[in-house]
Amino acid sequence: MPRSGPIAAALLFCAALAPSGCNVAGGGSSGPITTPAHPASAADLANPIEVSSSGGVANVSLAAVIDPATGGPAISYNGALVIPTIRISPGDTINVTYANELPPSTVEPLNATSLHFHGLTVSPNAPGDDSIDILAMPGQTLHYQINIPASQPPGVYWYHPHPHGESNWQVYNGMSGAIVIDGLASIASETAGLPERIMILRNVLQAPKFSLLSARRRGAAASSTSSVCSQPFGIGGEYTTIDGRDAGGPILMQPGKQQLWRIINASADGYFDLSVEGQMLHLVSIDGVALKQYPGGTEQNVADVVIPPAGRTDVIVTGPAHGGVAFRTACFDTGPGGDPNPPQVLGVIGIGAPAGLPAVPVPGATPRALGTYDEPVGAAVAQNRTVAFTEDANGFYLNGQQYSPTAAPMFVAQSGTVEEWTLTNATTEVHDFHIHQVHFIVLDVDGAPQPARWTDSFTLPIVHPDGSPSATHVLIDFRNPIVRGTFLFHCHLLEHEDGGMMAKIQVL
Numbered sequence: 001m002p003r004s005g006p007i008a009a010a011l012l013f014c015a016a017l018a019p020s021g022c023n024v025a026g027g028g029s030s031g032p033i034t035t036p037a038h039p040a041s042a043a044d045l046a047n048p049i050e051v052s053s054s055g056g057v058a059n060v061s062l063a064a065v066i067d068p069a070t071g072g073p074a075i076s077y078n079g080a081l082v083i084p085t086i087r088i089s090p091g092d093t094i095n096v097t098y099a100n101e102l103p104p105s106t107v108e109p110l111n112a113t114s115l116h117f118h119g120l121t122v123s124p125n126a127p128g129d130d131s132i133d134i135l136a137m138p139g140q141t142l143h144y145q146i147n148i149p150a151s152q153p154p155g156v157y158w159y160h161p162h163p164h165g166e167s168n169w170q171v172y173n174g175m176s177g178a179i180v181i182d183g184l185a186s187i188a189s190e191t192a193g194l195p196e197r198i199m200i201l202r203n204v205l206q207a208p209k210f211s212l213l214s215a216r217r218r219g220a221a222a223s224s225t226s227s228v229c230s231q232p233f234g235i236g237g238e239y240t241t242i243d244g245r246d247a248g249g250p251i252l253m254q255p256g257k258q259q260l261w262r263i264i265n266a267s268a269d270g271y272f273d274l275s276v277e278g279q280m281l282h283l284v285s286i287d288g289v290a291l292k293q294y295p296g297g298t299e300q301n302v303a304d305v306v307i308p309p310a311g312r313t314d315v316i317v318t319g320p321a322h323g324g325v326a327f328r329t330a331c332f333d334t335g336p337g338g339d340p341n342p343p344q345v346l347g348v349i350g351i352g353a354p355a356g357l358p359a360v361p362v363p364g365a366t367p368r369a370l371g372t373y374d375e376p377v378g379a380a381v382a383q384n385r386t387v388a389f390t391e392d393a394n395g396f397y398l399n400g401q402q403y404s405p406t407a408a409p410m411f412v413a414q415s416g417t418v419e420e421w422t423l424t425n426a427t428t429e430v431h432d433f434h435i436h437q438v439h440f441i442v443l444d445v446d447g448a449p450q451p452a453r454w455t456d457s458f459t460l461p462i463v464h465p466d467g468s469p470s471a472t473h474v475l476i477d478f479r480n481p482i483v484r485g486t487f488l489f490h491c492h493l494l495e496h497e498d499g500g501m502m503a504k505i506q507v508l
């Protein structure tokens with residue numbers, strides 16, 4: 001039977017509110033375990049290669065190309081199909097040259113591409129993080145200059161293509177990389193010196209096909225009679241990788257020794273409900289911002305942590321006494337109209353010294369530059385707005401409108417203010433609210449208060465059994481003067497975004 005609304009809603013927040021109850025609502029380790037598509041590597045999980053800033057600047061040249069092994073689009077770096085982590089410090093600049101070497105096409109996919117620098121509080125104007133007007137057709141090359149404010153919270157962010165109508169296709173094919181902003185230990189001092197793993201989780205396809213992933217794949221909610229938690233992936237040949245390695249391989253740890261796992265959900269539409277068998281996870285950051293950065297915020301030990309599409313988390317994991325312990329994802333119930341996210345073993349902890357991992361830098365003598373995210377958001381609300389998430393057989397909507405690249409902004413806001421938005425979901429599947437350039441604070445979900453913390457991707461529970469929409473209240477922070485211009489907010493289930501569940505906001 002499909003889960004009822006309240007149970008599904010409770011599951012979304014189990015990590016925050018009731019860690020001990022998570023496995024009851026979430027299905028825990030029960031249900032089918034999806035076998036990895038290929039035999040897992042026997043070597044320790046390695047971090048992606050890195051490009052670091054030098055003299056305050058990181059220069060990265062990337063290209064969008066066809067991966068000959070899959071026939072799908074991919075990102076290449078220095079002629080190889082690897083995607084570097086960009087490692088910088090607050091105040092640095094990222095220069096990215098991005099060449100579209102995909103073949104011209106007159107039918108979908110048209111092979112347009114672009115990049116979004118997810119989670120960074122940077123300018124939305126070209127040549128910055130402009131996901132509306134910057135777009136490369138095949139043969140064209142883009143040049144981004146991303147100036148990171150000195151007050152940017154140290155943490156994990158990521159970059160991925162954002163061409164409307166083709167985002168799902170490109171991200172599903174694994175086009176994404178990590179951005180690490182050093183300095184976490186200046187807020188979360190217990191992370192100083194810990195070995196640091198960058199773990200990019202992606203659900204990808206063995207035989208990619210655009211028609212399977214286009215916005216017209218489902219449209220109307222599916223009328224499944226069984227829980228999505230008893231179903232395998234909805235697309236044949238879908239499988240999960242960590243940094244391109246098939247799920248299930250070894251992760252080396254030493255008994256009693258800690259590591260910082262910096263995890264990105266870079267799947268296009270997939271949820272992960274992460275745990276390490278028999279262990280608590282020490283939750284340090286959500287979506288790039290340390291929990292302790294918000295005034296009064298505290299870290300937590302949790303049994304599991306749910307990461308929606310585009311979300312990130314930093315957790316401290318302590319090495320178990322013996323090997324063979326599973327790092328797994330439980331099924332995440334997206335509602336009767338949603339996509340399956342089956343349980344899987346993502347990695348198996350082996351006993352041994354990890355080699356080649358960087359250590360979290362110990363803070364220097366110069367204090368970190370403080371910014372708006374260090375200040376309480378306060379009670380002054382300049383504007384109240386409502387955003388209704390709906391869908392039908394023709395697509396996906398915000399306030400009844402499908403996204404058009406030429407449409408006027410849905411909202412006009414004033415720089416320097418904080419707004420309260422009510423996000424309603426009238427559908428039988430969850431949606432994943434994301435707004436570019438700024439983080440927000442979730443006040444409550446259907447009246448249930450949420451911890452005061454910054455986030456940039458948040459799950460909206462499904463419609464109530466009585467047919468009334470769920471309601472999530474958030475405070476959106478437009479106080480940083482760097483954020484002036486027109487940018488996007490949308491559902492980060494990219495099938496929904498491509499299907500129209502996106503709109504513009506202009507900040508004056």
Ligand SMILES: [Cu+2]
Pocket residue numbers: 430431432491492493496497501
């Ligand atoms: Cu959605």
